[in-house]
Amino acid sequence: MTTHPPDPEDLTARARIRDAALRHFGEHGFERATIRGIAETAGVSSGLVRHHFGSKQALREACDAYLAKLVGRLNDQARTADLAGGDVNYVALGRAALGEHQQYLARALAEGWAAPVFDGMVAMGEQWLAEADRDRPDPPFAERRVRAAVGVAMALAVPILHRHLSRNMGVDVFSPEGDHLLATALLDIYSHPMLSPDAAAAARDALDRHRGTPPRAESVAALRDDDEEGGGDD
Amino acid sequence: MTTHPPDPEDLTARARIRDAALRHFGEHGFERATIRGIAETAGVSSGLVRHHFGSKQALREACDAYLAKLVGRLNDQARTADLAGGDVNYVALGRAALGEHQQYLARALAEGWAAPVFDGMVAMGEQWLAEADRDRPDPPFAERRVRAAVGVAMALAVPILHRHLSRNMGVDVFSPEGDHLLATALLDIYSHPMLSPDAAAAARDALDRHRGTPPRAESVAALRDDDEEGGGDD
């Protein structure tokens, strides 16, 4: 009962190392983060990190497993307490639950790791879509899992690209103001289709006609016909 | 005229180094990529890389600048040839134009770099939204730049998380089949609002009432009350 506020004093050394790794990996990325730095943050020697986790890679995998379990628990909780029925709280809850681990997750996913975490979130998205699909008259274009995966990826774009988003929004997306502004924008996007039904039908028609042909490949090539001559922007 | 197909033989050594860097940075990330490896791919000595670009960091910035210029050109082209009016070809064209640089861009953006490239894409998104907003009766919730930034981020989620998307979709998103499937799913998502208008209004109302308060923080804390006891998976 005394552990759920993050008091690093009371935690096991192993847990403290894991938490420190989560933070260092999230802040600096896997490559730039050092075992020595993690050990220092955890208040232990660097040898102990190796003793508990074996290698840097294994430490990363332990972090992934920890988050995967956390997401799995979140998944269960969402299933029991059915707050579903088309509520954006799903993604808000998810972001809040990941909390400080959001940055780690963002980096790990962008680097191609933490696959079980992603898959867990896709499973969550499928749950959500299962309910949302019920209120929908027309059949979906693609199977649920694919739509869920794309939706999860889109939701993850926010923490992954938070730096660029913050810069373009003028506020830190992790601050309360930024969060509010972001949620507002997301609400707008999620409640307004970017494509009208007939435009979508036309696009889908065109899509099926030439499967996977990239549009206007030659005009694309024309874009890069000249080389740059000296990069004079400091 | 002879340069727009990528014949690495005819290119300047500087350009060849830049291309090799784009590829190495994109494939392995900035940290794992080595100057020596880039030099070998470019067919030059590692010293020449330093001679032309000064440092690894400067090489990265040169890559960013190159892509920023490319996106800027794409931007101009889209402005003149008005293929606008709510066409998804915008993002398809963008992805095709970036082409092989997509992976570099994805990694660079995820690592927080290539800011001008992102901003250029936001500018492009604003153009698109300017036209789309015309067909819209109700006023948008958030200003255009913010919505554009979020939209760009979402579009970029695909190349950034391509590995996880491919795994969940069962096909490589960069293959023609994967591209088709992805486009279909995107079409579905973009043409169907995830939120009904009244649900959006309710959510927006709730959002304005408690600005930025994370939902149910205590239940979130309850999720991580127990530590894991040994990671015995795999």
Added chain:
DNA sequence: AAGGCTACTACACGCGCGTGTAGCCGTCGA
């Protein structure tokens, strides 16, 4: 023809990293 500048190479330096190894100390079971 001479000078110099630029593209380019070969080689060495030094630092920081992950990783190995040896050993200490508290605890717990016999």
Added chain:
DNA sequence: TCGACGGCTACACGCGCGTGTAGTAGCCTT
């Protein structure tokens, strides 16, 4: 009481990296 085991530390190794430096070949200017 004693031995052993696991948590934990200190220290050293070696490798790969970015970076510096010295030097060579070719072209362009005067």
